Amino acid sequence: xxxxxxxxxxxxxxxxxxxxxxxxxxxxxxxxxxxxxxxxxxxxxxxxxxxxxxxxxxxxxxxxxxxxxxxxxxxxxxxxxxxxxxxxxxxxxxxxxxxxxxxxxxxxxxxxxxxxxxxxxxxxxxxxxxxxxxxxxxxxxxxxxxxxxxxxxxxxxxxxxxxxxxxxxxxxxxxxxxxxxxxxxxxxxxxxxxxxxxxxxxxxxxxxxxxxxxxxxxxxxxxxxxxxxxxxxxxxxxxxxxxxxxxxxxxxxxxxxxxxxxxxxxxxxxxxxxxxxxxxxxxxxxxxxxxxxxxxxxxxxxxxxxxxxxxxxxxxxxxxxxxxxxxxxxxxxxxxxxxxxxxxxxxxxxxxxxxxxxxxxxxxxxxxxxxxxxxxxxxxxxxxxxxxxxxxxxxxxxxxxxxxxxxxxxxxxxxxxxxxxxxxxxxxxxxxxxxxxxxxxxxxxxxxxxxxxxxxxxxxxxxxxxxxxxxxxxxxxxxxxxxxxxxxxxxxxxxxxxxxxxxxxxxxxxx
Numbered sequence: 488x489x490x491x492x493x494x495x496x497x498x499x500x501x502x503x504x505x506x507x508x509x510x511x512x513x514x515x516x517x518x519x520x521x522x523x524x525x526x527x528x529x530x531x532x533x534x535x536x537x538x539x540x541x542x543x544x545x546x547x548x549x550x551x552x553x554x555x556x557x558x559x560x561x562x563x564x565x566x567x568x569x570x571x572x573x574x575x576x577x578x579x580x581x582x583x584x585x586x587x588x589x590x591x592x593x594x595x596x597x598x599x600x601x602x603x604x605x606x607x608x609x610x611x612x613x614x615x616x617x618x619x620x621x622x623x624x625x626x627x628x629x630x631x632x633x634x635x636x637x638x639x640x641x642x643x644x645x646x647x648x649x650x651x652x653x654x655x656x657x658x659x660x661x662x663x664x665x666x667x668x669x670x671x672x673x674x675x676x677x678x679x680x681x682x683x684x685x686x687x688x689x690x691x692x693x694x695x696x697x698x699x700x701x702x703x704x705x706x707x708x709x710x711x712x713x714x715x716x717x718x719x720x721x722x723x724x725x726x727x728x729x730x731x732x733x734x735x736x737x738x739x740x741x742x743x744x745x746x747x748x749x750x751x752x753x754x755x756x757x758x759x760x761x762x763x764x765x766x767x768x769x770x771x772x773x774x775x776x777x778x779x780x781x782x783x784x785x786x787x788x789x790x791x792x793x794x795x796x797x798x799x800x801x802x803x804x805x806x807x808x809x810x811x812x813x814x815x816x817x818x819x820x821x822x823x824x825x826x827x828x829x830x831x832x833x834x835x836x837x838x839x840x841x842x843x844x845x846x847x848x849x850x851x852x853x854x855x856x857x858x859x860x861x862x863x864x865x866x867x868x869x870x871x872x873x874x875x876x877x878x879x880x881x882x883x884x885x886x887x888x889x890x891x892x893x894x895x896x897x898x899x900x901x902x903x904x905x906x907x908x909x910x911x912x913x914x915x916x917x918x919x920x921x922x923x924x925x926x927x928x929x930x931x932x933x934x935x936x937x938x939x940x941x942x943x944x945x946x947x948x949x950x951x952x953x954x955x956x957x958x959x960x961x962x963x964x965x966x967x968x969x970x971x972x973x974x975x976x977x978x979x980x981x982x983x984x985x986x987x988x989x990x991x992x993x994x995x996x997x998x
Contacts, residue, residue, distance in 0.1 A: 521996040522706040537655035552655030552675035580641030600628035605659035647902040678992035704995035730973040736794025739970035757898035761962035762920035776959035778829035780819035798966035810904035811948030816956040846890035848881035921960035
């Protein structure tokens, strides 16, 4: 027997987009004050096939393609219908039936269940998406507007995972005709159509006037690559930009005081943490790691390194509303005496302590964060060596484990805690920056992976969290704050959970 699925509640770098006011003469033609927006991309769009691209292209992809369901505005833990008007799930959680809306792709062809089946098969095969689609078995079309997706095992957060940006539906006909990754196959059902794509320069999108949710306010989006924050901030101050992510905490504070602007502060599901590589001595010493946790003054870090623009109430990567967060896990309050006592108990010699090394990036606020951490270590009697790297080398070093300690902006996935724990905390996980091996944690994560009973699943995650904090594999520093500066006329802003991608069809300029 099947039950109607309820819309679930409960969600290396940030892909914030900066809107730029255009001076196009088409203003007068449309009658709107701001029908055209030039949009900042932090990275060049190199691949607009949603199943064969990394996250850098997500801000563009999400304007062109839709998913079966979507996040409910900026709600961290809820989804609502999109290409699927409703859905049901079997009792065992392995069969999902979706009822599709009637709409068309940008080229005028009809969207059908065959496109969903085709998309699911692509998702299973692509190296970019297969790791996130590990629960997929197959999909089959019931008829033109109804489709069933079969899972290998029950996956408790499958419906919310479907809302995340890689699960976009592509046109079967377009991909088969033009091939993956080709400009011609970039055809979706989304609010904007691809007009022009120049690698190294950017992307131009035009409004899909027949969009099933209604024609977007903005008629054209010109997405330009602007890599440098300082350049973008200078342009904003000259009045050339209509909205921007604050280049620094001081920028946000300045514009909070200026009339005509608003600053939207977003507490993201992400945290700055000090990661300690257990494969390098003496980081395998538990008491040393606990001492380092006690030696981090989170409030001072936020003030000095981030100009006060951060949240110091951070005792683990997870936020209090996420599965796996528990008040019973050790918190390691800032306490210099405890830190020194633990170092004394560690059995380490001064020679051992002199090996401690921090790898950091010279980009942006990297040097300030590193200098602040170095100061904390000095207060407990440790002369921390500094290992600066340019950004590209730094990212590579973090990916390959070439560091003893490093500051990481680690982002959780509230809408899919199963994925968070598997990516960050399992032995051998890609983002296990501490490089630890703990069979007990692995067993708890394995139990939680397919557990549909909420109480049991959350219990497994909490037990894993307690072990992670007891072992002090990481030293949490603060939750991340992102400040968006906009004119007061800009309305409808909402960022999808986790990546902070925005859909421009939700934005409008108050006339």
